[in-house]
Amino acid sequence: MNQKTTASAKGRVTLRTIAEVTGLSLSTVSLSLRGGTTLKQETRDKVAEAALALGYVPDRAGVRLRTGKTNVVALVLDGAEDSIDFARQMIQGIGAAIKGTRYHLTVIPEFERNQSAETIRYILDNRTADGVIITHTEPRDARVQMMMDADFPFVSHGRTEFYTPHPYHDFHSEDFATMAVERLAGKGCKSVMLVIGDDSTTNYHNIVTAFMKAAARAGLDGTVLEGTKGLTPAEMRKLGLDLATRDGRPDGIISDSEMRTIALVGGLQEGGVVLGRELQLIYKQTSGILPTLFPALDSIREDVFAAGGELTRLLLRRIEGEAITDLQSLAEPQPMWRS
Amino acid sequence: MNQKTTASAKGRVTLRTIAEVTGLSLSTVSLSLRGGTTLKQETRDKVAEAALALGYVPDRAGVRLRTGKTNVVALVLDGAEDSIDFARQMIQGIGAAIKGTRYHLTVIPEFERNQSAETIRYILDNRTADGVIITHTEPRDARVQMMMDADFPFVSHGRTEFYTPHPYHDFHSEDFATMAVERLAGKGCKSVMLVIGDDSTTNYHNIVTAFMKAAARAGLDGTVLEGTKGLTPAEMRKLGLDLATRDGRPDGIISDSEMRTIALVGGLQEGGVVLGRELQLIYKQTSGILPTLFPALDSIREDVFAAGGELTRLLLRRIEGEAITDLQSLAEPQPMWRS
DNA sequence: ATTCATGTTTACAACGTTGCAATTCTTGTG
């Protein structure tokens, strides 16, 4: 009839639509939907009912413009492919945790590590998300620094060395290394080697330190295979082959990356090594592929899906303003012994 | 001094900031930034200069509220893990194609196939993205139907059987099957078997049909291994083992899924089969893991990263209103023969 | 000088939401 009716007739259900239907004002409806306690119960019921019946969903742009709240969680996706299926599981985990909330997930794929500061800068400047999840955290991670400085909500998959605490969820790498070493010791190994990649992450340091400590404690000869960082799978495979035929090779290997494990095992087997007899190997497992491939090999599992969920829950609580010291957690490694 | 100066002083650069700096009106600045041709060149320069200097970026919420344009591309991420690393590569591909545009990527992980209609419904009802990318398309895909009905921009990774055309980018599965069969024939195989999973996708039908045709043409005995759909990797491995010891087994196998290939090969090898001699195998490759693992096996590659990029470009063009018939493309399989 | 066309800039309203200040409605009390 008049303009108002026309407006509501064409399509979307807004606060105005509900206002018209209930005969209340826009303000009242808005207030009511947000749980205004000064409102009469009758009014609140009426509004709630109408909103439900009409299938009202608040317009994200309206809310965002008015309040600045984006209702978006951003995942900065590292390009690393050490952990097979990492991205998918992480995203699924976040998705599961987000389900039923107002939040959406936006993913920002990263191509080079040194761009990551730009990415964060952009998010900070343009308030394009309410919170950020980062992975592959470094001891003095520039992204963490930036977001702490800006007092911007984030959570990192991985710890840092910063004095000021920040929310994180991390795999307990130290326990991983310790468990692995002890397992190898229990199998009678004398000389163990740690094969580990990306030396820029905090994770790297945690593992190496715990590994050396555990090896010493168990009276084993412990070495770290350095310089595997930029290796292609083919090169890594070659390295496994070399290792197989080398004198005085270790009798126990711990590998922290699935990608490297595959290549390494390929090389070792090509070199005639029978894993589980002459040489023990334990790898960090995230994907379900390797257990299929090497059903006889021991592994220690990180549940990336669960990590995604936990990271998200921590982040959302941080966004709600919860104390940071309550927002730190570690995931226990899950031993998957095969014998 | 007055309100205006205060507003611009605190933080974000908006049109108003530029207006104040240049002494022009809001409208002029807005118009100018959008390339208003009626404006004096001098004015346009002045505005452009100020915008650059101040680092102006249009507020997404403002634009979205006013125009309805979200500048968001949504990826509905299927939970399937047949193709290892599929999600990551797809996302990277989309990310690369999006880079430098106004678009952001939001990812909606799917947990069960039958929920997918809800997901699309939600996007359609709430206009939460300007366009959608879907994967694992089915012949009469309900999602496709819904979006076509709503005339909503989308692109599918995979074709359908609908009469009305829609944008898609797909792997040329028929060529894949044909190439694989011919390769096996060339290696002297007489009896070839197709191992293929998810029978709900269009892809499945395309491959099976082309496979049977090619086998017949080459005078080979062609069979399709049915019922592998819901198999766990362990069961699949078992199946490989059975196959290895079975009488009258095929001498050539074509596998369309990396996950299944790994399990299958594991079983076959456990059964004592030496691949490449008694039995030939060709698999569809997307991830780089299998070539590391089985350096001697032939494969045919789909570049998922490139697919993500192509899908995105098609979608953006669709959003711009380009004719749908121009927005369909196929990716040629890339043979990776190892001998 | 007035009018007209043309070139250039601007005011205004609207998108959907929220928070504050202000208004209206109910009561109970004197």
Added chain:
DNA sequence: CACAAGAATTGCAACGTTGTAAACATGAAT
């Protein structure tokens, strides 16, 4: 029955943007 006090509701402005209609400026033609 007037009136304060409290309960309940509402108007208004603002967030940043854009499209339309209108205003203004300039100079040429009358």
